[in-house]
Amino acid sequence: MHFEVLVEDLSGQKALEILLPRVIGSEHTYRTHAYKGLGSLQRNLQAHSDPTTKQLLANLPAILRAHGKAYAASPRHYPVIVVCDLDDKCPRAFRRELLAILDVCDPKPHAVFCLAVEEGEAWLLGDLAAVKTAYPKAKNAVLDSYANDAVCGTWELLADALYPGGAKALKKKGSGVAGEQKRQWAEAITPHMDIEHNNSPSFRYFRDKLRQLLAGA
Template identity: 50%
Template sequence: MSMHIEILVEDSSGEKLLEAVLPKILGDRGDPHTWRTHAYKGIGRIPRNLRGKADPGKRILLDQLPRLLQGYGRTPGIDAVVVVLDSDCRDCTLFLAELKALAAGCNPLPNTLFRLAIEEVEAWYLGDRQALEQAYPNAKRDVLNRYVQDSVCNTWELLADAVYSGGSAAVKKAGWPLPGQIKHEWAQEIGPLLDPERNVSPSFTKLRDGLRCLAAKGAV
């Protein structure tokens, strides 16, 4: 039985990564499942109440989430919604509880799955060392060897220290838009090489298994 899934992610580099790995998790689009990914312009914060009026034009994900979920809940043909977020420095257990409480207050609520990248989506690149080193053969192994998988350690900065000339210090000195450009490059270069079966990131594994469970059973 086919499903259609709407996937919300906090930025466009995350969207690019998901578009590269989703067919490896769910099969080719339309065979049998379909999905659409939607990139936002930042994570924002969970609204204090479901009736708060966030500006839709700003496209900040958590600010818009109650409105989005209720809209999807009223839309025929949408079987599930998946929300993919960086945990950053948040306590993951508390953050997930807050997200689920927000969802519980939405009426109607679509079948909704929340998944967190710990601490940032770059943990998923670091979870497949083979793909990373294939994309960046000159990556600094000593830096990569320091990484403890899915730890809170300034993940994107560590990856930049491993693969970018001058490291994260050079990226930060240059300032915006370079950090965003670098993250897009990683999604483009590493994303297509990621192997969902090989990836050792626990948070990536939860995304992979959650999506497959959703597609197989229509429930999490």
């Protein structure tokens, strides 16, 4: 089986490049695609994507239509995994929006939508032992205050635990520096994660969905 994995930023891509082989095994293949933010869906889901727009949702309908056509003969062997942050959206409403894209695809690809609740850093915080191994000087009081998949400003909480001066100091340096710092956290923490005992429900959903696809191949 071959997985095409779409993710909204480089930090998510870095984490998935490390995690995917551990979930799907070496006998299967994958390719990850990182975008410059989540963005928003176009009103006309059948419209062509704007090549100058590098955000995930703006490009997603065109990507899924093309994928459905390319692998029409065997869609289940070439699934598309879409990983994006939920942020403050209603999970049911957002999932309905994503599933509606498939209605304009003919033929339809085999697509799975995985939402990181609230943000991708929730998957890192689902394994506090991994965070503390990667960053022994992390502020335990901050980490231990976290409730898994809470909508609480997840990346800011991780910054408060790991970054000198916390999220406030990091935000002052701009989005580019913050994005690079998120990538570094993913690169440092993910290798230490125990994928079988992660406490993030949204990570476990992602892991188990991939395994279900493999079991049904």
